[in-house]
Amino acid sequence: MATDEQEFHHVPPLQMELDEPSIMSSLARLQEMHISLRNLRETIPKVMDSVLVDPASPDQLHSHFSQAANGAAQAIKNFTLLVEDSRTKEVMDKAKESRARAGEGITGWKVTEHEDWLNFKQEDGNDDVDKDEEGTAEAGDGPSAENVNTTLDKLRSAHVGIEVSLDEDSRTVTLHLPPPAQMNFQIQLDTTSGGHNSYSVDSKDKSKLHRAVLEEIGARPRPNHLAYLLEMLASYIDIKSRPCVKCSRLLDRNARFPVVRSRKRTKQPDGRFESQWLALHTACT
16 A cells, blocks of 8 residues: 555646646735735724714715625625635645645744735736737727627626626716725727727716726726726725735725725636736825
């Protein structure tokens, strides 16, 4: 009968040691879980805060409480889905196997000890191309209604609860983020004089938060890519509950939410990219 050591040496190399893309993908999933779990700690305080304010009317009190309760329910749902996801189970199982084989020296760790623990190379700064984005037209007479609707359908499938629609006459895309974000944006589809697709974003809401988000959207690294823009806007769905990945706080010293978004991407073994949008305060960038 083979010993445990003999059996271990007969394991195929790819099962014994993950390749770099798989490791980075696993780290990204762990960080996503870390952020989601951290958000849960804010759910009860936020619900309590919603009833401790001095409302102008009972209807306003009910509205504040409903938004806070819905936000808490969504945070719990997001974390539950993340924990029960097959990809998460795979990552945790591999971690347990690794620790069982070589667990010596593993100790407790706090994310604040290494704030840059997931600062690996970003796709936005290299030449890698996502298969889902490859071939997306960025030049011509403007995106066709069919192509735009296809892009919107992908967004709806990936982000349940987000409302997005196209007005073909005005060539305007309207995007609504549900409570607790409660944000609305209008995207004007146009073409530059140089023949490149152009997407300008505005909002009828002129609050400080909307203006800050619009400023970040306007400075995005891929101004001629509709799918990138929509995903960036969708990342603000939890802006009022997701803390800064750098300082771990929801509000900075000026009581501002983390409006900066940085996309981290890891290449999967099958060639696909897995994306994650990190939230940062302006002062933490």
